Amino acid sequence: MTLTGEGVLPHRVSADRLRSLVREDRVHRLLYTDPSIFELEMDCLFGHTWIYLCHESQLPNPHDFVTTRMGHRPVIVSRDKRSEIHVMMNRCSHRAATVCRSASGNAKSFQCPYHGWTFRNDGELTGVPWPDGYAPSFKKSDWGLTQARVESHRGFLFATLNHDAPSLLDHLGPAATFMSQWVDRHPGSDVVLQSGANRMVYQGNWKLAYDNSADGYHPAFSHRSLLKMAGREGESKDMVYFGTSPDEGPMTVQDLGNGHTLLDQRPAYCAPGTTSPERGSFWAQQRVGPGRERLEAVIREKYDDADVLLDLTVGSQMNLNIFPNLLIIGNQVQVIEPLAVDKTQLTWWSTTLTGVPPEVNALRMRHQEDFPSFGEPDDQANFEEAQRGLAIPEVEWVLFNRGFGIPGRQTLDADGVQTAPVTDELPMRSYIAEWLRQLECAP
Ligand code: FES
Ligand code: FE
Numbered sequence: 111m112t113l114t115g116e117g118v119l120p121h122r123v124s125a126d127r128l129r130s131l132v133r134e135d136r137v138h139r140l141l142y143t144d145p146s147i148f149e150l151e152m153d154c155l156f157g158h159t160w161i162y163l164c165h166e167s168q169l170p171n172p173h174d175f176v177t178t179r180m181g182h183r184p185v186i187v188s189r190d191k192r193s194e195i196h197v198m199m200n201r202c203s204h205r206a207a208t209v210c211r212s213a214s215g216n217a218k219s220f221q222c223p224y225h226g227w228t229f230r231n232d233g234e235l236t237g238v239p240w241p242d243g244y245a246p247s248f249k250k251s252d253w254g255l256t257q258a259r260v261e262s263h264r265g266f267l268f269a270t271l272n273h274d275a276p277s278l279l280d281h282l283g284p285a286a287t288f289m290s291q292w293v294d295r296h297p298g299s300d301v302v303l304q305s306g307a308n309r310m311v312y313q314g315n316w317k318l319a320y321d322n323s324a325d326g327y328h329p330a331f332s333h334r335s336l337l338k339m340a341g342r343e344g345e346s347k348d349m350v351y352f353g354t355s356p357d358e359g360p361m362t363v364q365d366l367g368n369g370h371t372l373l374d375q376r377p378a379y380c381a382p383g384t385t386s387p388e389r390g391s392f393w394a395q396q397r398v399g400p401g402r403e404r405l406e407a408v409i410r411e412k413y414d415d416a417d418v419l420l421d422l423t424v425g426s427q428m429n430l431n432i433f434p435n436l437l438i439i440g441n442q443v444q445v446i447e448p449l450a451v452d453k454t455q456l457t458w459w460s461t462t463l464t465g466v467p468p469e470v471n472a473l474r475m476r477h478q479e480d481f482p483s484f485g486e487p488d489d490q491a492n493f494e495e496a497q498r499g500l501a502i503p504e505v506e507w508v509l510f511n512r513g514f515g516i517p518g519r520q521t522l523d524a525d526g527v528q529t530a531p532v533t534d535e536l537p538m539r540s541y542i543a544e545w546l547r548q549l550e551c552a553p
Pocket of ligand 1: 202203204205206207222223224225226227
């Protein structure tokens, strides 16, 4: 199936109309409030480009599966008996009922609960009850589950319904290198997503979360209480450096192409394995947290490479955003799931590492409770208040103009990556250009 299939675009918004709503330094409020634009995004963007679905560590064994969505489409991600991964529409080819209704599990086949059609976990239709009721022209091989194209990079699984899309690696471009840097913080270890995800729903458009994920302008104000609490321990503590004149510091935001963006806090941290008189060490810059002192003492007592291990418990200091729905933040993987034009689910998946002592993963998990509990509520309150403001029809524009039109403020490297001071709204301008490109050329 391709997106040119009949009936795929019931909510067509013209390319001219979309272009009229996007300017170089601003976007129209309708991008966040218009149900017909939202439906176009769900049909085309969340089907036409590569969409992050899940991590391979969630499907470690043959016959494991998870269910998720591509826009409004329910999908099954499964491993077959040869460990090959398939992404299939969770939609019975008989009369459309979902064939799998569990979030995850292990199954060689899925039997549709409605009339009992059975599909192998690679999508083939293998069983139809009382087959004598079908004409000789009926062939099971014609009626398997509809398949998407699937590719992965460093354990991150993506799918698209556009069989003409560039390869995932081409689509990721320079972002693939940053994904590898994130995975390779401890060479030899694999990253494992833990099943106890932290799900939150806010009343606002999904793009408010993507806008925010590389926004270095807001922490000083939105996360004032968090910065104040951490600042009691010194100016170099995690995120405190956002509080005063962050553009004068070393942090940056980057446009990685194809809508992917990065907010890089790493330059504000000691490099892992090093120390400095002002900052201490990568480990020392982490904020206070429950269990920190006790677990640090155990790790220092038991392991010779304690300094290296302690650094691994601290977040990566990267906000790496893979357009449109994957945010790799600290040590967490955050997924954006649009539910309605003004309703979005955000899921934070915590990660552990293979091949490190259990105390290291325990401390790593404790640190990952920090920002989703202390910081994310600040952000989601602002997303909901922004959605309320966006409802005012007379005030039309949302500004992304910070850093725009100032000669010499951005630099461009040989890979085509643009870099700007950390409070610039370069990431929003760049991903919206990709948003428009994807939607205006949608079939
Ligand atoms: Fe699935 Fe009828 S809808 S068997
Ligand atoms: Fe924030």
